[in-house]
Amino acid sequence: MIQRVSVIDSHTGGEPTRLVIAGGPDLGRGSLAERIAVFREKHDAFRSAVVDEPRGSEVIVGGLLCEPTDPTCAAGVIYFNNVGYLNMCGHGTIGVAVSLAHLGRIGLGTHRLETVVGVVTITLEGPNRVSIENVPSYRLHKDRAVEVPGLGTVRGDVAWGGNWFFLVSDHGEKLELGNVERLIDVTWRIRQALTAQGITGADGKEIDHIELFGPPSSAAAHSRNFVLCPGKAYDRSPCGTGTSAKLACLVADGKLKEGEVWRQESIVGSIFEGSARQVDGRVIPRIRGTAYVNAEATLLLDSNDPFCMGIRP
Ligand code: PYC
Numbered sequence: 001m002i003q004r005v006s007v008i009d010s011h012t013g014g015e016p017t018r019l020v021i022a023g024g025p026d027l028g029r030g031s032l033a034e035r036i037a038v039f040r041e042k043h044d045a046f047r048s049a050v051v052d053e054p055r056g057s058e059v060i061v062g063g064l065l066c067e068p069t070d071p072t073c074a075a076g077v078i079y080f081n082n083v084g085y086l087n088m089c090g091h092g093t094i095g096v097a098v099s100l101a102h103l104g105r106i107g108l109g110t111h112r113l114e115t116v117v118g119v120v121t122i123t124l125e126g127p128n129r130v131s132i133e134n135v136p137s138y139r140l141h142k143d144r145a146v147e148v149p150g151l152g153t154v155r156g157d158v159a160w161g162g163n164w165f166f167l168v169s170d171h172g173e174k175l176e177l178g179n180v181e182r183l184i185d186v187t188w189r190i191r192q193a194l195t196a197q198g199i200t201g202a203d204g205k206e207i208d209h210i211e212l213f214g215p216p217s218s219a220a221a222h223s224r225n226f227v228l229c230p231g232k233a234y235d236r237s238p239c240g241t242g243t244s245a246k247l248a249c250l251v252a253d254g255k256l257k258e259g260e261v262w263r264q265e266s267i268v269g270s271i272f273e274g275s276a277r278q279v280d281g282r283v284i285p286r287i288r289g290t291a292y293v294n295a296e297a298t299l300l301l302d303s304n305d306p307f308c309m310g311i312r313p
Contacts (some may be wrong), residue, residue: 001303005050008102010095010297013270014236017095018050019063019077021103023299027078031069032116036085038080038253041066045309047080049301052310058082058233061092066116074106074122076114083231087117088135088162090240090272090287097122097130098291117162127288131273132240135284136163137161137248140202148193161244161285163208164201166194175214175224177267180234187212188229211242221265237289238264238272244285247276251283 005023009016025043027035039047049055051062058081066076077096086092088111093113100106101124110123116215121133146166148154156168173179173186187210194200194207201207207228216224227235227242235242243264250256262274276283301308 001296002035003301005299005301006300007050007295007297007299008099008293009297010099010293011262012091012094012237012291013266013272014268015091015290016060017063017089017092017099018056018060018066019096019099021065021212024064024249025179027066029067029069029117030067030129032076032078032114034114035066035148038159039080040085047085048310049308050299051080052082052312054307054311056082056233056310059236060087063089063096065094067300070112070119072112073114074111074118076193078116081229081231082233082293086163088115088120088163088241090132090134090242090244090288091235091237091291093122093132093240094287094289095291097132098128099293100127101127102293106279109241113200125288128292130291131286132289133286134244134281135162138245138282139249139252139287142252144199146190146193146197146199148189150191152195154190157249158199158201159245159248160201160208162237162241163209164205164207165211165242165245166190166207167211167213167245167249169213171212173212173214175212175226175267180226181266183212183226184228184232184234184274187226191228209239209242211239211245213246216263216265216273217269218265221263221271223262224265224267226267235265236266236268237270238266240272240287240289243272243274245288247274247285248283251278
């Protein structure tokens with residue numbers, strides 16, 4: 001038997017998103033938080049089939065387009081990756097906006113998109129240019145120390161930007177593409193040390209994204225980052241939720257005022273423009289970036305194929 005799955009592939013500042021537009025599992029009519037639980041418990045093989053090898057790679061972030069529960073939303077989306085599920089995804093949301101426009105489902109202007117952690121807005125400013133207003137973001141801990149085997153004491157901030165991040169500025173590493181193997185090793189050690197030492201986000205939530213900051217290579221940017229994602233891939237974009245977490249820290253430190261623009265450069269040189277407004281002690285981040293659709297495809301899930309549902313550990 002062959003299951004056909006329609007996808008739109010895009011990339012946002014170099015980071016890919018594969019949006020499933022038809023042929024995905026029926027997750028019911030509950031809230032997106034309920035539907036992601038059904039996805040995880042009953043259809044995890046589908047996640048792997050879409051993003052893991054041999055059809056995908058650890059770099060791809062998947063999105064499952066859903067009917068929203070909120071009728072004011074243009075769509076709902078559940079994000080996933082090579083090892084599991086994401087609460088929110090900034091680069092993915094920019095990619096979803098451009099993909100929905102490509103399909104003729106949205107036009108220029110502002111639209112609402114339902115995610116597992118709340119409604120975000122997407123403003124299509126041009127065929128490839130999008131700004132998103134993300135979920136409320138905040139810093140939980142400033143300058144938290146973690147003892148990292150082989151590295152010693154590393155200090156960083158713990159912040160929420162739709163996912164949990166540990167943000168490190170003082171690390172002595174070169175943020176260059178030629179150094180990514182070392183950067184993956186360093187950030188993976190930090191992540192494991194955080195878990196081992198019980199340093200978490202709110203409600204004991206695991207910090208599964210590690211972000212290093214350094215000087216930008218472009219005079220147009222304020223900072224460059226390297227972001228390790230949960231499945232040990234690094235983000236080619238400046239990471240929308242990671243930039244949101246950074247904005248929350250900058251605002252908390254008085255280094256960014258409402259309306260000021262922060263240009264965050266990624267490890268591959270792509271740039272997101274960020275700004276923030278404050279509401280009830282949190283910041284509402286706005287992230288602007290560009291995305292391009294690079295494939296319309298039908299995935300074939302052939303039940304005779306031994307690797308039909310992806311290569312999984
Ligand atoms: O842009 O928020 C983001 C993101 C999370 C993981 C990969 N990209």
